[in-house]
Amino acid sequence: MVAALLMLFSRISKSFEMILLGRFLYGYNVGLGLSVHLMYLGESSPKKFRGFLTLTSSIFIGFGKVTGQIIGIKEMMGTEDMWPYLLAVSGIPAILQFAMLLFFPEAPRYLYIDKGDTEGCKKALQWLWQEEDLKQELDDMEQERLSSQGEKAKTVKDVLTSRCVRWQLLTLAIPCAGIQFCGINALYFYAFDIFRQSGVPEGQMHYLAIGIGATELIAITLCSFLIDRAGRKKLMGYGYLLMGITMSLLTAMLSIKDLNSWIPYVNIALIFCVICIYGLGPSGVSMALPADLFLQAWRPSAYVISGTVNWLSMFLVGMLFGYVVDGLGQYCFLIFVAYCIFSAGFMIYFVPETKGKTMLEIMEEFNKINYKNGGNDTERTDITLATKL
Template sequence: MTIRVVIFLEFVQVQYWRLYLLAVVLGIGGSFQYGLQISFLTAPAKHIQNFVNETWLGRYGVAVGDSTNTLIWSFIVSVCSLGGWLGAIHSGSLPVKYGRKKALLINNVVAMVAALLMVLSPTAWSFEMILLGRFLYGYNIGLGLSVHLMYLGESSPKKLRGFLTLTSSIFIGLGKLMGQVVGIRELMGTEDMWPYLLALGGLPALVQFLSLLCFPEAPRYLYIDKGDKETCKKVLQWLWQEEDLKMELDDMEKERESVQGQAAKTVLDVLRSRAVRWQMLALSLPCAGVQFCGINALYFYAFDIFRESGVEEEQMHYLSLGIGSTELITVIICAFIIDRAGRKRLMGFGYLIMGVVMSLLIFMLSIKDMYTWVPYFNIALIFSVICVYGVGPCGVSMCLPADLFLQAWRPSAYVVSGTINWISLFIIGMTFPYLVDSLGQYCFLIFVTYCVFSAAFLLFFIPETKGKTMVEITEDFNKLNYKNRAKDSDKDDLALATKL
């Protein structure tokens, strides 16, 4: 028992307890908020729709039409994605102008305003306040997710970078689970409590706002962007509890020299420059894959399969807690193995296994009426895909912008990754109902194709990043970016990407 405790303490390295605490504080914000907002609307959906109908009746003297009610509800659900997109766009400018810490403090105020709108909407008899609140929550998530990963990635030693940045996925899973728990009928999923349920998103924002006041700015931002080496060193000593920081400071000095005199790159620079072309490919496929790997389709079909297995409708919500718990547990497992197994293997083999299991699920759904045991086997397949998703693609994709891009490129890389994620989510939300109506279970073939293609690309073309400095990772990608060109060409890009 003592040996196990010692091994665990050596793995988590308790000297970094302040850094772990920073990870918790950052996770409480945008990441936890994301999970909450995904699951919050499930339980009070009927109550919100009734409120919309009552408000319409009070204003115009007639009940709202079915098509109008559906349209308003669709906007309430989807407007969060639009806010998230806007927040992701601003994640490339606000953290550069004001710093990572101050950008998050401003962002928390946005979420608290959104919570206030939710509480006051029944009093004001205004469903428009719910729409605006959802938009502001989305903005808070879009900006908070990117800055969380940026802040933590720039504060972590390379040996813990994967573990710590994965806390974003852990808190997303925790937020989903907590949203499902508090939304049950026995707690806050009632007609009287739904405004307070929607307003709960302001609580993590308030906690993060107060907690962040006790933490310093990201050290890499202080040194590389602001040129303040002494403050950077003090911050690292405070966060890491280490005196010998020569290797880390030397690495920052090399990165700072490589971008000396150059402003932070814009999104157009990231999209057009040959210096980061393969980094963009390595970022884009997994970020889109979080939505296009079929996990949302799986959640949709899960409830139908549960019904076929004889689960009563009133018990369905509790099974969804099991799905949320499974995703959370597997993401936590991913956090402990990512720096040993490596990003490439977890993502590549994760997508491959998901594709294989979903192919089997398509077949089993086709014969579900032939044998009584098939629905139970399909439940096992659903939980298997969720486990693989949590251990691989879900968690690892969050680490990529911090791993793949140097300081000057990183803010815009987060804008690109956030944009891809939110647009993909919007596309899936708009098209998936039509895919299900026209293709049924065969809609999974689209997701299987994407998973297999992504797996092949990641396993055969993308270099591993675990245990490497930012400069070493850039050198590996330069072998792909400039494979057929002489190194003295395209000097502007090379000066940024390879100068040491």
């Protein structure tokens, strides 16, 4: 809300510093708020809806993109007079969220496992789900609490160095980096060049951009209905594989774009295909991973790592992509194709499915990989004994 006020009054004050500070505060809020929001959803969701509810964050990110693209066109707020108001629009959802969150309870898993507040947890569950039969979820939380009894909250260093979460960490880091390194931002960048080659008038470009944003939103919405049926592993693994294949085809078509007048239109279709595949798999599913892969004591630090990897990857792509395009042209996509194929192979062949499993069941699946050749390990033994209790 402070950032929105800074944007709103920056032109009156003739201060570009206010814009920079407002942008910094917006970025701070997104970086912190997204991780905390995802953690709250993961700790408040019933097992059968955990994937769907966590994915709603991706849906509203997509909705935010489309909304920004729509109100940013010159017929609405994309004008010389309206730009301070356009930059301040983000303050409106911030006000709504600030007012509504006052009425929300604390996350049930946090209350039950971290605070030991059984009654507070039951009240929170009843308020959130409007259900009376909570035995199954409470039993699941009780098992998780017993498994982590006596454990303190883990630090980022613990997550990075502990053998018992090694494969969970890899399963988290590779897809989170893949959100940026799969080439989706490069595709958005290149899309306008392809539109121009196809003869799209300059004034109509923004409408095609809205179409791309709407395609991503629709695909992510479809993903939310598929995630608890198809599973995370299939959606991400085969999503990355199809993205790699489609971008390989796009690279080949860009290389021969001058041979025929219809080829640029094929390239436009391929762009929409990649966006659709991205929304159906990698974009949405990666948001649900920390809630699925880590127990309560590890989860906050896992979200820190997830957010850091995501934003650092975005920074690297933003800083380096211009030089890559200058050097490689349309062949820049081959770098992203390689990462997509690598991510697909990792997800399909090395990562167990988490669909419909409790936190402890997921942990046991990963323990089989973490300690495959480890013999007797103290850390593993402690966890296994606690799980059996």
